[in-house]
Amino acid sequence: MSHRLRLVTPALADSIRRCHGCPLNVLCLDELPEDAERSAPCMEQRCIRLRGGEHLFRVSDAVDQHLYIIRQGDIKLYQHGSDGGQHIIEFLGPGAWVGLESLNEHQRHAGAVALTDCEIATVPYTLLTALLDRQPRSAEAFGQLLSGTIARHQQHAAMLRSTSAIQRVAQFLLQRLEQAQGVAQGLARATLPMSRQDIADYLGLTSSTVSRCLSVLRRHGWLAMAQRAYTLPGLRDVEKVAAGAPLALDA
Amino acid sequence: MSHRLRLVTPALADSIRRCHGCPLNVLCLDELPEDAERSAPCMEQRCIRLRGGEHLFRVSDAVDQHLYIIRQGDIKLYQHGSDGGQHIIEFLGPGAWVGLESLNEHQRHAGAVALTDCEIATVPYTLLTALLDRQPRSAEAFGQLLSGTIARHQQHAAMLRSTSAIQRVAQFLLQRLEQAQGVAQGLARATLPMSRQDIADYLGLTSSTVSRCLSVLRRHGWLAMAQRAYTLPGLRDVEKVAAGAPLALDA
DNA sequence: CGCCCTTTTGATCGCGATCAAGGTAAGTGG
DNA sequence: CCACTTACCTTGATCGCGATCAAAAGGGCG
Numbered sequence A, B: 001m002s003h004r005l006r007l008v009t010p011a012l013a014d015s016i017r018r019c020h021g022c023p024l025n026v027l028c029l030d031e032l033p034e035d036a037e038r039s040a041p042c043m044e045q046r047c048i049r050l051r052g053g054e055h056l057f058r059v060s061d062a063v064d065q066h067l068y069i070i071r072q073g074d075i076k077l078y079q080h081g082s083d084g085g086q087h088i089i090e091f092l093g094p095g096a097w098v099g100l101e102s103l104n105e106h107q108r109h110a111g112a113v114a115l116t117d118c119e120i121a122t123v124p125y126t127l128l129t130a131l132l133d134r135q136p137r138s139a140e141a142f143g144q145l146l147s148g149t150i151a152r153h154q155q156h157a158a159m160l161r162s163t164s165a166i167q168r169v170a171q172f173l174l175q176r177l178e179q180a181q182g183v184a185q186g187l188a189r190a191t192l193p194m195s196r197q198d199i200a201d202y203l204g205l206t207s208s209t210v211s212r213c214l215s216v217l218r219r220h221g222w223l224a225m226a227q228r229a230y231t232l233p234g235l236r237d238v239e240k241v242a243a244g245a246p247l248a249l250d251a
Numbered sequence C: 001c002g003c004c005c006t007t008t009t010g011a012t013c014g015c016g017a018t019c020a021a022g023g024t025a026a027g028t029g030g
Numbered sequence D: 001c002c003a004c005t006t007a008c009c010t011t012g013a014t015c016g017c018g019a020t021c022a023a024a025a026g027g028g029c030g
Helices: A010-019 A036-042 A125-134 A136-161 A165-183 A196-203 A207-219 A235-242 B010-019 B036-042 B125-134 B136-161 B165-183 B196-203 B207-219 B235-243
Strands: A046-050 A055-057 A066-072 A075-080 A086-092 A111-114 A118-124 A189-191 A224-226 A229-231 B046-050 B055-057 B066-072 B075-080 B086-092 B111-114 B118-124 B189-191 B224-226 B229-231
Touching: A046 A055, A066 A125, A086 A136, A086 A196, A086 B136, A118 A125, A125 A136, A136 A165, A136 A196, A136 B086, A136 B136, A165 A189, A165 A196, A165 A207, A165 A235, A196 A207, A207 A224, B046 B055, B066 B125, B086 B136, B086 B196, B118 B125, B125 B136, B136 B165, B136 B196, B165 B189, B165 B196, B165 B207, B165 B235, B196 B207, B207 B224
Parallel strands: none
Antiparallel strands: A046 A118, A055 A111, A066 A118, A075 A086, A075 A111, A189 A229, A224 A229, B046 B118, B055 B111, B066 B118, B075 B086, B075 B111, B189 B229, B224 B229
């Protein structure tokens, strides 16, 4: 649906440049025309660096009154299943906001782990609410951020209800490709920084089945993989599979 | 998790009475001590009545800049699956807010249909934002409303990943029971105003399988149904099934 | 090289989708 | 009040897919 979490319309794209590099720029739309005050609240973000495998926060942690914005790297959001295995809620990449699910909550009901080395900006609630108070239009953008999150959860739920396994995998590959294109335009290429087990937990399958489905797609020549990155030479066919088209099993 | 969508803590319960009957009372926490001004923005809500089967809004409708709060009745939120069949997003009952998923969006990406006769309050965005501007604490409550919605979607996703069909059905019954108890305290009784097909679409199953699972639970004496309402005499056992416990198939 | 972990692939089996046949309940018109 | 219609619900029988168990094949690193 929406490319990653960008809220800015093309018409507003040039007004952004003044705050380029600031992770909050999606919310700073209608103030600070050209004066020097821009650095006041906008650039005082603290930045966190994580190595792959380190936690940003864990389930049941006290909420630290901060939101996070991913500047670089990939993160997985998970929670513990009743059976012990972890359920992946969502994979998040550059530009994504983390922590919206715990707004004004006392403790986290999800954990966040870095899949790769990460660079993450922190935004205290106080700064955010101050911004929202001063800039009416940023409140709209924040509302879109929240309903965008809800929309992505609905899309995920739709994926989980697809009866066929290969259908879910195809949808997953297409979804990541679409998100990656929001960041690097024109390049039909995305990455799988997470393990097969993570993908399986995300899609409600087993790692064996995920592996099998990827192999089938590769055998058809529709999927090309190079370690962590992949492309979809047979984009059209993969889209048909994702839509529920039947599939010949032979090579 | 949280009982329906109530945000008020027990400590605040008595301060609510001043606005009892007002659907916005969950947000009106910290102002209007005892004066007569209460009726100014609080009671000017318009009310909509729907008969069972009528739409509140449809997919691709233009967003009318309103939120809805269910005062009476049940509603299902759905969207169209790529295969043509509809995917149920959520079942909503008295006290629930409708329309949060389309905040500041141009058109609905979900439809809302009444399952029973309904009474629904409408809240224009303008009123809501005015309220949020004047009452800082209501902004917190609104944040909880939104992250509560996200939390419910995560719970739904967890249900969809449960491997076993009877596990999902058991979780569904328990979830509805918990929600119903938020409204009518102490009564271990809930309703199924939706069709089996709707339940199936919600759980990622077929109506046959849902029917079969309900029959199994009834055969064990753990589930008692009277037309639209049900109780769970074997609550403990159903909880075990929901957690993934194996199940003897005989009567 | 040997070790450990992830991934891939194979073989079997159980569960749930599918197709199909009653059964039940509410609404309609005679 | 009773046939008739039209849903929806229940139950049965079969079959394909994906979970499961298991083994082999990479891949990173001392």
